[in-house]
Amino acid sequence: MQVFLNGRFLPEAQAVIPISDRGFLYGDGLFETVKITHGRPLWWEHHMERFLNGAEFLKLTLPWSPAKLREFAARLIQENALPESVLRVTLTRGSGPRGYSVKEANCPTLAMTLQPLPVCVTSVRLAVASLRVLPENPIAKIKSVGKLTQILARAEAQMLGADEALLLNAKGFVAECAASNVFWLENGRVCTPPIESGALAGVTRRVVLDMCAEKQIPTGEEQIKPAELFGVDGVFLTNSVAGIIPATDLNGRVLLQSPLVRERLLRCLPTRRTCG
Amino acid sequence: MQVFLNGRFLPEAQAVIPISDRGFLYGDGLFETVKITHGRPLWWEHHMERFLNGAEFLKLTLPWSPAKLREFAARLIQENALPESVLRVTLTRGSGPRGYSVKEANCPTLAMTLQPLPVCVTSVRLAVASLRVLPENPIAKIKSVGKLTQILARAEAQMLGADEALLLNAKGFVAECAASNVFWLENGRVCTPPIESGALAGVTRRVVLDMCAEKQIPTGEEQIKPAELFGVDGVFLTNSVAGIIPATDLNGRVLLQSPLVRERLLRCLPTRRTCG
Numbered sequence: 001m002q003v004f005l006n007g008r009f010l011p012e013a014q015a016v017i018p019i020s021d022r023g024f025l026y027g028d029g030l031f032e033t034v035k036i037t038h039g040r041p042l043w044w045e046h047h048m049e050r051f052l053n054g055a056e057f058l059k060l061t062l063p064w065s066p067a068k069l070r071e072f073a074a075r076l077i078q079e080n081a082l083p084e085s086v087l088r089v090t091l092t093r094g095s096g097p098r099g100y101s102v103k104e105a106n107c108p109t110l111a112m113t114l115q116p117l118p119v120c121v122t123s124v125r126l127a128v129a130s131l132r133v134l135p136e137n138p139i140a141k142i143k144s145v146g147k148l149t150q151i152l153a154r155a156e157a158q159m160l161g162a163d164e165a166l167l168l169n170a171k172g173f174v175a176e177c178a179a180s181n182v183f184w185l186e187n188g189r190v191c192t193p194p195i196e197s198g199a200l201a202g203v204t205r206r207v208v209l210d211m212c213a214e215k216q217i218p219t220g221e222e223q224i225k226p227a228e229l230f231g232v233d234g235v236f237l238t239n240s241v242a243g244i245i246p247a248t249d250l251n252g253r254v255l256l257q258s259p260l261v262r263e264r265l266l267r268c269l270p271t272r273r274t275c276g
Numbered sequence: 277m278q279v280f281l282n283g284r285f286l287p288e289a290q291a292v293i294p295i296s297d298r299g300f301l302y303g304d305g306l307f308e309t310v311k312i313t314h315g316r317p318l319w320w321e322h323h324m325e326r327f328l329n330g331a332e333f334l335k336l337t338l339p340w341s342p343a344k345l346r347e348f349a350a351r352l353i354q355e356n357a358l359p360e361s362v363l364r365v366t367l368t369r370g371s372g373p374r375g376y377s378v379k380e381a382n383c384p385t386l387a388m389t390l391q392p393l394p395v396c397v398t399s400v401r402l403a404v405a406s407l408r409v410l411p412e413n414p415i416a417k418i419k420s421v422g423k424l425t426q427i428l429a430r431a432e433a434q435m436l437g438a439d440e441a442l443l444l445n446a447k448g449f450v451a452e453c454a455a456s457n458v459f460w461l462e463n464g465r466v467c468t469p470p471i472e473s474g475a476l477a478g479v480t481r482r483v484v485l486d487m488c489a490e491k492q493i494p495t496g497e498e499q500i501k502p503a504e505l506f507g508v509d510g511v512f513l514t515n516s517v518a519g520i521i522p523a524t525d526l527n528g529r530v531l532l533q534s535p536l537v538r539e540r541l542l543r544c545l546p547t548r549r550t551c552g
Contacts, residue, residue: 003295005295012294012295012296013294015294015295016292016293016294016295017292017293017295017300018288018289018291018292019279019281019288019291019292019293019366019387019389020288020389021300023300024293024297024299024300024366024368024421025307025364025366025421026421026422026423026424026426026427027303027420027421027422027423027424028423028424028427031301058424058428059431086374088301088374090295090300090301092300098362098364098391098394099394099455100423100426100427100430100454100455101430101431101434102427102430102431103434111295113295113296115374118374118375131413131414131415132410132412132413133410134408134409134410134446135446136408136446137407137408138407139407139424139425139428144303144424145300145301145302145303146302146303146422146423146424147302147303147304147376147422148302148303148304148334148415148420148422149415150302150376151302151304151376151378152334152415154376154377154378155335155377155378158377158379170410170411170412170446178376179375179376
């Protein structure tokens with residue numbers, strides 16, 4: 001596999017970073033996970049908008065423009081012959097002096113890697129994680145490399161026999177899942193927690209909300225307690241790789257799935273089953 | 277400079293990790309920062325206790341025992357001729373399949389590096405950071421590599437003309453500083469926020485509390501609002517490198533420092549000005 005690292009295309013085994021990289025030392029960086037389909041990145045502009053916002057928030061300088069990164073991505077897809085794949089773009093602050101201060105750390109690391117598209121899941125079982133997320137957290141909006149909460153939540157959910165973790169915020173409201181945003185259908189509306197709940201500003205989340213607006217399907221960004229999810233007409237998750245994934249149960253208890261409502265709504269959404 | 281990486285001693289320029297390391301990709305790791313003085317690690321057992329607790333929490337297997345790590349550290353100190361320095365021990369989950377799941381990621385990365393001891397600060401000016409931390413957060417207790425909140429808080433404090441950031445939790449109570457724990461003196465007692473406030477379980481924090489107990493100085497683990505710090509007899513910070521550092525002001529307003537009370541209390545604490 002060829003990867004891109006700081007301006008060079010090289011075999012993955014040669015793609016290394018110094019142990020002084022602040023991404024490795026302090027989680028001081030950002031990433032994007034972009035689905036590649038038919039050889040092209042899906043929702044590239046949305047991903048790059050979040051990436052640039054994140055870089056600005058962290059005061060990181062992007063060494064190449066999004067247009068240039070897209071060229072590098074195209075070459076990576078071609079060289080690896082992986083038109084159906086997952087692209088990861090990682091930006092860290094690179095190396096600098098010891099300590100948290102960002103002064104004198106001026107040489108960011110930029111890495112791009114491709115992975116084959118994973119087997120597409122058609123549904124997921126959820127479990128509420130015991131770890132909470134912080135509401136009204138500006139860092140949650142960006143896709144920082146610091147994913148320990150999500151990693152531990154996922155591991156806990158898997159231990160409980162589920163596939164994915166439902167994360168609540170410190171106030172007990174639903175925020176997101178470990179690697180996806182969460183939606184529910186209620187009274188003909190497509191609802192999701194607001195970003196202020198502590199959710200990542202997911203690209204597919206945004207696409208779903210935009211598509212609903214375009215099709216004049218009512219939406220809502222609302223707070224919800226996990227127990228209330230048993231009273232709605234359907235729950236689904238979104239992420240950039242799998243698109244839209246229905247959730248079948250929560251903590252071992254079946255989540256209602258009203259097929260008519262779900263079909264009617266989801267048929268409108270072009271990201272549905274974009275995976276595989 | 278020689279460093280230790282996965283069982284080998286090698287020049288820093290050759291110490292690299294693959295870009296697939298989960299420390300770099302997801303902040304999936306831990307570290308310790310240990311002061312080396314007179315060629316020996318200070319509070320080594322305390323650091324290793326926290327390190328082992330953190331590894332257990334993350335279900336990471338330490339590739340060497342703490343005793344073996346101490347031998348490696350001793351060799352590193354000797355080879356670099358740095359008897360007064362700062363040792364960093366980093367443990368990450370190493371490489372694994374794409375995604376948050378920790379399955380099949382079984383080969384942890386262990387790195388140890390030395391840095392010269394920084395110039396010792398004799399006091400710090402504090403500023404309250406706008407970023408909050410999560411209270412009752414089990415991850416906050418361990419020293420994970422995910423330090424973005426602390427990095428951004430420090431940068432904000434420095435922008436405001438201060439040296440260090442005071443971090444509040446989501447409830448508005450004082451939790452910790454970016455790279456230190458916070459204490460205050462009140463009615464002859466040495467107080468600090470409880471770990472449940474969202475504070476790191478700092479080694480020097482523990483040493484101070486233990487020493488107070490030994491000297492029969494009353495202590496308290498209490499919630500406090502930042503404005504209340506103006507009404508106490510003194511505020512100081514603790515960290516493993518600088519020891520105890522008095523805080524002179526908060527958001528540009530002078531913090532009271534009752535010299536008699538402070539001297540009487542701090543004289544008892546052996547970690548005072550251990551730096552430099």
